[in-house]
Amino acid sequence: MERIPVLEAMRAHLQSNPLPLHVPGHKMGRGFPAEAAVWLGQALRLDLTELPGLDDLHQPQGPIREAQQLAARAFGSEETYFLVGGSTAGNLAMILTVCRPGETVVIPRNAHKSVHHAVMLAGAKPVYLYPEVDGQFAIPTVIRVEEVRRVLAEHPDARAVLITSPTYQGVCSDISEIAGEVHRHGKLLLVDEAHGAHFPFHEQLPPTAIQSGADLVVQSTHKMLGSLTGTAMLHGKNGRYDRERLRTMLGMVQTSSPSYLMLLSLDAARHQMQTCGRELIDRALQALAHGRREAAAIGELALYQGGPDVCAVDPFKWWIQVRQLGLTGFEAERLLREKRGIFCEMADRDHLLAVFSYADTDKQVSRLLEGLRFLAEVCSRDPAGKRVEHVRPVIARTDFRLEQVMIPKDALQRARRRVKLEAAVGQVAAEPVIPYPPGIPLVLPGERYTAELIAHLQDMKRIGSRFQGTEDAALESVCVLE
Numbered sequence: 001m002e003r004i005p006v007l008e009a010m011r012a013h014l015q016s017n018p019l020p021l022h023v024p025g026h027k028m029g030r031g032f033p034a035e036a037a038v039w040l041g042q043a044l045r046l047d048l049t050e051l052p053g054l055d056d057l058h059q060p061q062g063p064i065r066e067a068q069q070l071a072a073r074a075f076g077s078e079e080t081y082f083l084v085g086g087s088t089a090g091n092l093a094m095i096l097t098v099c100r101p102g103e104t105v106v107i108p109r110n111a112h113k114s115v116h117h118a119v120m121l122a123g124a125k126p127v128y129l130y131p132e133v134d135g136q137f138a139i140p141t142v143i144r145v146e147e148v149r150r151v152l153a154e155h156p157d158a159r160a161v162l163i164t165s166p167t168y169q170g171v172c173s174d175i176s177e178i179a180g181e182v183h184r185h186g187k188l189l190l191v192d193e194a195h196g197a198h199f200p201f202h203e204q205l206p207p208t209a210i211q212s213g214a215d216l217v218v219q220s221t222h223k224m225l226g227s228l229t230g231t232a233m234l235h236g237k238n239g240r241y242d243r244e245r246l247r248t249m250l251g252m253v254q255t256s257s258p259s260y261l262m263l264l265s266l267d268a269a270r271h272q273m274q275t276c277g278r279e280l281i282d283r284a285l286q287a288l289a290h291g292r293r294e295a296a297a298i299g300e301l302a303l304y305q306g307g308p309d310v311c312a313v314d315p316f317k318w319w320i321q322v323r324q325l326g327l328t329g330f331e332a333e334r335l336l337r338e339k340r341g342i343f344c345e346m347a348d349r350d351h352l353l354a355v356f357s358y359a360d361t362d363k364q365v366s367r368l369l370e371g372l373r374f375l376a377e378v379c380s381r382d383p384a385g386k387r388v389e390h391v392r393p394v395i396a397r398t399d400f401r402l403e404q405v406m407i408p409k410d411a412l413q414r415a416r417r418r419v420k421l422e423a424a425v426g427q428v429a430a431e432p433v434i435p436y437p438p439g440i441p442l443v444l445p446g447e448r449y450t451a452e453l454i455a456h457l458q459d460m461k462r463i464g465s466r467f468q469g470t471e472d473a474a475l476e477s478v479c480v481l482e
């Protein structure tokens, strides 16, 4: 019988009829605001802190250590760390571990903002890998091994290579081939596998980064498995990285008061996958395979299925092209939400992203299919609905190759001024511009604005994209270097 050590320790603590003369101040729920306590119920009794018997995330010797060891076994690593700051904390710690100020690190230009932020905090020099792009579905796809080889040949001094796989849309690169290339050059391979925590638990899912030879891997357990939002795991294998430095960096980027509800949920999510993960995933995969066939028969909808060089596509991610219905992705998202109560992960001009998980069954898949049929019907009834304006490609493009005038960290330190977006042509960015979701920066500090980029940003604004990173969220203006 597999254990759940964090849960067991907490249960034992509650059985001791404790008087909590310690933080948190709500004292096991007694003082918690009543309106919210109604919802949180029993869980509040478990919102504890590092007490004797409950261990310490930053120096684990007891149940947390045991839970992490069990996780390492389940996820195929040599060591696993629980994270309470999401994959964001994992990406920060990984990069800070392998890079010292001024050193070079190779990352995808379309990496999540947490990777770019890590490079800035490390004071490292980023060198970019550019992904392949699927023209029909307008998404970045894989990093090819040839691209890794090209960059490593040009930058033999690089400390490490980081790859994002799977991507937000579930596209997987050939990690084992890339690992071979990176290790031949004597470098470390880090993988942002935020969207792939479920991969170890079913043979029909793509191979995991750890299985494929990566040294350090981050997974958002909360995204595709069942732990609470904000939880993640960092897995290490091969012993090529500095373990002590990794622990130090984790201690620096994570809170000194980790939530036990979060830790408990990580332990339980691992246990759930080990005991019935295959079964749950199998049930969902069958529903999804059937659902995909049905979806393809609705109007002229198209679902992304992969393409050249793509190693695998996660079946839990549906990147649905709705353009053929005469709707933008934004309109389709709004109609599904307002008329059917269906909330998608994201939309862009032509697409919707629906994210399923092991917790979904025929029922949820059917509800989306019904929603998609509704969209097709609305559009065929209302010719005025066919109003997609095919302007320039307005999908968060990742193929801009902007001039890097200085590294992001240096640009962040310089004096800045605010200019109208259209006046930024030729200026050097002082702040990132990050369409959100998916959180991939289009502009990084230190990069030069071009007219083409600004036209693209204006198109994105026009179709309703949201932005992070800028002082002016409406993107009427941007900060550039003095």
Ligand SMILES: Cc1ncc(COP(=O)(O)O)c(C=O)c1O
Binding pocket: 085, 086, 087, 088, 089, 091, 112, 114, 164, 167, 168, 192, 194, 195, 220, 230, 231, 232, 438, 439
């Ligand atoms: C590829 C990728 N990496 C990292 C992250 C950060 O994950 P978290 O939200 O768990 O911090 C995200 C979040 O969307 C992501 O898409």
